[in-house]
Structures are given as C-alpha cells and as structure tokens.
Amino acid sequence: MTELAVNLAGLTLKNPVMTASGTFGFGREYAEFYDLSLLGAVVVKGTTLEKKQGNPPPRIAESIGGMLNSVGLQNPGADEVIANELPFLQQFATIKIVNIAGGTVEQYRAVAEKITASGLADALEVNISCPNVKAGGLAFGTDPLAAAEVTRAVRAVTPLPIILKLSPNVTDIAPIAKACEAEGADGISLINTIAGMVIDLDNRRPFFANKVAGMSGPAVKPVALRFVWQAARAVKIPVIGLGGIMTGRDALEFMLAGATAVQIGSANFYDPASAPRIVREMEQWLEEHRVKDVKELIGALEE
Amino acid sequence: MISERAQITLNRQVGIDIWQMRLQTPQIAKAARAGQFVMLQCGTGLDPFLKRPLGIHEIAADFGVITCVYRVVGRGTGLLSKLPVGSQITVLGPCGRPWPQLNAAKAVIIGGGMGIAPLLPLAEDLSARGNTEIYLGANSSDELFALVDFAKCGNLRVATLDGSAGVKGFVTELLPTDLSATEIFACGPLPMMKAVAELAARQNINCWLSLEEHMGCGIGTCMGCVRPIKENDKIVYKRVCREGPVFNATEVVFDD
Numbered sequence: 438m439t440e441l442a443v444n445l446a447g448l449t450l451k452n453p454v455m456t457a458s459g460t461f462g463f464g465r466e467y468a469e470f471y472d473l474s475l476l477g478a479v480v481v482k483g484t485t486l487e488k489k490q491g492n493p494p495p496r497i498a499e500s501i502g503g504m505l506n507s508v509g510l511q512n513p514g515a516d517e518v519i520a521n522e523l524p525f526l527q528q529f530a531t532i533k534i535v536n537i538a539g540g541t542v543e544q545y546r547a548v549a550e551k552i553t554a555s556g557l558a559d560a561l562e563v564n565i566s567c568p569n570v571k572a573g574g575l576a577f578g579t580d581p582l583a584a585a586e587v588t589r590a591v592r593a594v595t596p597l598p599i600i601l602k603l604s605p606n607v608t609d610i611a612p613i614a615k616a617c618e619a620e621g622a623d624g625i626s627l628i629n630t631i632a633g634m635v636i637d638l639d640n641r642r643p644f645f646a647n648k649v650a651g652m653s654g655p656a657v658k659p660v661a662l663r664f665v666w667q668a669a670r671a672v673k674i675p676v677i678g679l680g681g682i683m684t685g686r687d688a689l690e691f692m693l694a695g696a697t698a699v700q701i702g703s704a705n706f707y708d709p710a711s712a713p714r715i716v717r718e719m720e721q722w723l724e725e726h727r728v729k730d731v732k733e734l735i736g737a738l739e740e
Numbered sequence: 741m742i743s744e745r746a747q748i749t750l751n752r753q754v755g756i757d758i759w760q761m762r763l764q765t766p767q768i769a770k771a772a773r774a775g776q777f778v779m780l781q782c783g784t785g786l787d788p789f790l791k792r793p794l795g796i797h798e799i800a801a802d803f804g805v806i807t808c809v810y811r812v813v814g815r816g817t818g819l820l821s822k823l824p825v826g827s828q829i830t831v832l833g834p835c836g837r838p839w840p841q842l843n844a845a846k847a848v849i850i851g852g853g854m855g856i857a858p859l860l861p862l863a864e865d866l867s868a869r870g871n872t873e874i875y876l877g878a879n880s881s882d883e884l885f886a887l888v889d890f891a892k893c894g895n896l897r898v899a900t901l902d903g904s905a906g907v908k909g910f911v912t913e914l915l916p917t918d919l920s921a922t923e924i925f926a927c928g929p930l931p932m933m934k935a936v937a938e939l940a941a942r943q944n945i946n947c948w949l950s951l952e953e954h955m956g957c958g959i960g961t962c963m964g965c966v967r968p969i970k971e972n973d974k975i976v977y978k979r980v981c982r983e984g985p986v987f988n989a990t991e992v993v994f995d996d
C-alpha cells in the first residue's frame with residue numbers, strides 16, 4: 438500500500454489532490470461524475486461578501502494548449518453560498534476549503550468571518566489576485582505590504598487554517614510569500630492565472646471587454662512549476678502547487694518542486710473526472726517506482 | 741450529465757462548409773432531449789483544449805447514436821471535419837435545458853443558418869401532434885440541410901437570401917401576420933431571433949429562443965458562457981449551458 442495522505446496546515450488530506458477554485462463550481466456538477474470523497478480536498482468558487490455580477494461576455498477564449506478567462510468572480514455572495522451551496526458538500530468525506538475574495542481589506546475580513554461562523558468550511562483560501570479597489574485596481578497579491586495586510590486581517594478573525602493564493606503576475610514571488618508567512622498564513626497556493634490578452638484581428642479589438650484576462654491550462658505548467666519551486670524555497674509553510682496539471686505525473690512534478698498538495702483547475706474542463714484519475718495515476722507511478730509514501734517526494738528535487 | 745468516449749460513424753460534407761457527424765454515444769443518446777447540446781472534443785490530444793458546443797440534430801436512442809450538423813468556421817470545427825470515421829473523441833452531454841413542452845394549439849418553428857440543426861428533434865417530437873409550421877432560412881440553398889426530414893414533421897416553408905431555394909428574402913418575411921394561438925421555437929443568428937422576439941411581443945405570444953455563447957466547461961461550473969438575461973426588472977448574467985441554451989424571448993437582452 439502506498440501512503441497518499443499529506444498534512445496541510447493541521448489538516449490531514451487523504452491524498453494530495455484538490456480542485457482549484459473557479460473550475461469546480463460548488464461541487465454539484467462534478468458530483469454527477471464521481472464521488473467527491475475520492476479527493477483530498479475541494480476548493481469552491483471564489484466567494485465575495487456581496488453577490489457579484491462578473492464581467493460581460495465573452496468570458497472564455499482558447500489558446501494553444503490552454504485558455505483565458507475573464508469571469509470576474511461572478512458568485513452569489515457569502516450568505517447565499519452558506520445557505521445554498523456549502524451544505525451540499527457536507528455529505529462528502531473530504532476537506533472543504535472556501536476560496537474568498539474582496540476588493541478591500543474590510544471585505545476580506547467580513548467574508549472570512551461569515552464563512553468561519555457558518556461552520557461549513559475546514560479552511561479558507563484567500564485569493565489575493567483580485568484587483569484592490571482602494572489601490573486603484575492593483576492586485577493585493579502583487580505587493581508584499583498589501584498581501585501582509587490582507588493576511589493579518591483574515592488571521593485576526595478566523596481560527597481556521599488560511600491559505601493565501603498568490604498571483605504569478607509579479608517579478609519576485611519570494612517577498613510576497615514571506616510576507617504572508619510572517620503574518621500567520623498556514624500555507625500558500627500558486628499559481629493563479631497569468632495575465633494575458635486575446636486580440637480579435639478582423640474587428641481590430643480586444644476580444645475581452647476587460648482587455649486583459651487570465652490564462653490557465655497545460656500551456657502554463659512550466660511557469661507554474663518555476664513559481665512553486667521558488668516559493669517553496671522562500672517559506673517553511675506548506676505550498677500548494679497548481680497551474681496546468683493534467684496528469685498524475687504533472688502533479689508529482691509539482692511535489693518534487695516543493696508542493697505538499699496540488700490543485701486541478703482547467704483540467705476539469707478537459708475531462709470532468711480529471712481529479713480522481715490524477716489520484717490513481719499518482720498512486721500508480723509511486724507503486725511503479727517503489728515509493729511507499731508520497732510525502733517522500735515533497736521538495737525532493739535533486740539539484 | 742455523461743462523459744462518453746464516442747466512435748465517429750459518419751463525418752461527411754453536406755453543404756458548403758457544412759458537415760454532418762454521427763457519433764456512437766449510447767448513454768448520451770438515451771438521456772438526450774430535443775434542444776440539448778453536446779460538447780465535442782475536436783482533436784485526439786490536449787489541443788484544442790476546449791470542447792466545442794454543438795446542438796443535437798438527431799437523437800436515435802434505440803441505435804445509441806446522435807448526429808450533429810456543424811459549419812466549419814474556425815480551428816476546432818476545421819479539425820473536427822478532418823477526423824476519420826472510426827476515430828474516437830470524448831463527448832460530454834446532454835448539456836443544457838431542452839425545449840419546453842408546447843403550451844399552445846400550434847407550434848411555429850423558425851430556424852436560420854446553423855440554428856436549423858437543434859430544431860429537428862423538436863419538430864419530430866411535435867409531429868405526432870400535427871399542426872406544426874416550420875420556417876427555415878439560409879443565405880443560399882447549399883446551406884440548407886435536413887429539408888426532407890423537416891417536411892415529414894409539418895408544414896415546411898423555406899427562404900434564402902439569394903433566392904436559390906424557396907422564397908427570396910429573410911425567413912421572418914415568411915411568417916403569417918396572425919400568429920395567435922401559436923407558440924414560437926426559434927434558433928438562428930441574433931438579428932433573426934431579435935426580429936422573432938419583437939414579433940412575438942407585439943402579438944403577445946410565447947416565444948422560446950436558443951442562444952449561443954463561448955463556453956468553457958459546458959456543465960455549469962466555470963461561469964464562462966453567461967448572457968445578460970432579464971429577471972424581475974433586473975439584468976443578470978445567466979449561464980447558456982445550464983439555465984439555457986433555451987430562454988424565453990421576453991428574458992433575452994439583445995443589445996449588450
């Protein structure tokens with residue numbers, strides 16, 4: 438028997454595979470394809486304090502080996518999520534992580550408080566890749582001071598483990614990761630989508646109303662691996678790796694780079710049963726290579 | 741919702757840039773209802789990454805097959821047209837909400853361009869009741885398909901812009917002036933559906949439209965394929981893949 442369980446910020450995941458926020462809704466649709474209890478954890482759609490309309494369509498474009506999205510965090514708001522979405526997940530024996538977002542520090546604090554009080558989340562993932570309304574649209578996650586401020590605010594109102602989700606749209610990830618760690622983050626996850634653009638040549642216009650959108654999918658994997666590797670060397674708290682993971686081999690590469698766990702994002706669109714398949718593929722590789730415990734691979738890159 | 745590996749049993753050109761594909765999808769064929777669509781993988785590997793939404797044109801549950809008719813417009817549909825019979829692709833479906841039950845004395849079916857495709861299963865369902873009026877339009881006769889199948893289901897009239905088949909002009913010009921006691925089911929280009937929606941509103945009759953939008957997952961999780969939809973005097977974004985593709989004409993916002 439290969440040991441697949443990992444420890445993450447005081448939580449035990451039965452395996453290192455979780456879903457990535459925004460690619461999994463609140464779990465209902467994927468529950469039609471497989472038993473969500475097969476997963477180490479599920480991370481639900483980014484939830485904000487108030488209901489959010491999101492961006493005008495079109496919101497999705499394809500790129501070679503990947504995609505771009507400009508959803509703009511459309512979600513029904515924390516109260517609705519607590520009342521109508523999170524209860525559904527309680528029937529599954531998996532860790533439930535609620536991804537939260539806000540445009541101001543106060544909004545992050547308030548949504549963290551609400552989700553914590555609901556008792557329906559095992560941990561919070563704090564998305565600091567969204568634009569900071571007060572700082573003129575610059576993402577909290579692109580500035581160590583702003584990242585620290587959000588971490589401190591959320592830490593102050595919740596006893597739940599908090600995972601800060603970092604943006605790859607920065608020159609150096611280390612100071613941001615360290616700032617989150619210093620303010621009490623229990624883990625970090627990366628990468629969120631990479632800022633990209635699509636141009637509609639025939640109409641001479643940007644394809645997206647927002648002009649800039651977020652790129653994801655297998656094409657971003659090398660970039661994501663580099664970020665995870667750099668972040669893991671910068672902090673002692675666990676790192677969750679994601680970005681372009683399609684197979685068990687991809688997932689294990691992220692673990693070698695220093696990830697304790699991984700998230701499956703756009704792959705869910707390619708194959709709705711990606712996440713449990715990746716668990717099986719990881720187990721198979723470990724067996725074939727006589728690795729008894731997946732934890733042996735975490736950060737075990739031979740450099 | 742089902743994800744099935746499907747064998748392609750037919751993939752042939754049926755008009756200029758228009759292709760017909762038959763797929764062996766026993767589970768999806770069994771579950772599919774008129775008006776629903778499938779998400780089709782257009783290659784054999786990771787590229788193209790996203791599946792393409794196509795309306796279900798024929799449902800043959802007894803034989804475990806469905807048919808799609810598609811226009812080659814870009815990379816995905818171009819690759820799809822090159823897949824040989826016998827190859828396998830992943831098909832996700834049946835997606836979206838079907839056409840609602842007829843709730844009037846008579847059904848009026850209006851299709852334009854590729855919007856003709858998802859109307860055939862509806863016409864077939866309604867044919868048993870008789871009394872169905874079917875109006876189909878296209879740029880030219882070589883873009884029309886399934887005319888014989890539609891003619892079996894009701895009273896068929898055709899319009900083409902170049903006059904190469906049926907009446908010369910827009911399909912909406914074929915419609916009778918009095919539509920009372922009918923219910924409209926339409927799919928086609930937005931300007932056509934806008935004209936149909938206005939006509940239905942003027943005569944105060946119920947009208948259903950099937951919409952399109954760029955899609956990520958096709959199953960409701962990514963929030964990618966939304967359209968602005970009226971709900972209690974407010975405009976909200978609803979998912980074409982989950983709340984749609986069929987919407988009531990009074991809810992649809994045309995100028996975004």
Ligand SMILES: Cc1cc2nc3c(=O)[nH]c(=O)nc-3n(C[C@H](O)[C@H](O)[C@H](O)COP(=O)(O)OP(=O)(O)OC[C@H]3O[C@@H](n4cnc5c(N)ncnc54)[C@H](O)[C@@H]3O)c2cc1C
Pocket residue numbers: 498499777790791792793794795796808809810811812813814815816817818854857858951952953954955980985
């Ligand atoms: C519910 C639904 C049912 C449809 N049914 C049919 C049908 O029966 N027959 C048919 O010919 N076409 C149908 N379409 C349109 C069809 O999905 C597009 O023509 C097709 O996706 C184009 O792909 P491409 O790669 O060839 O084009 P490209 O322009 O290269 O595609 C790039 C990306 O944009 C998306 N895209 C481009 N145009 C559209 C569009 N009009 N709607 C949605 N996504 C688009 C593609 O899926 C792809 O992700 C339907 C669309 C929807 C939403």
Ligand SMILES: Cc1cc2nc3c(=O)[nH]c(=O)nc-3n(C[C@H](O)[C@H](O)[C@H](O)COP(=O)(O)O)c2cc1C
Pocket residue numbers: 457458459460482483484506508510536564602628629630652653654655657679680681682700701702703704956962963964
């Ligand atoms: C359609 C879509 C919606 C997303 N929504 C969110 C979100 O609400 N919150 C968040 O933190 N990340 C969101 N993401 C980012 C993903 O969680 C993930 O970080 C990114 O897609 C990279 O992983 P991947 O390449 O495996 O998809 C979204 C991604 C996609 C494609």
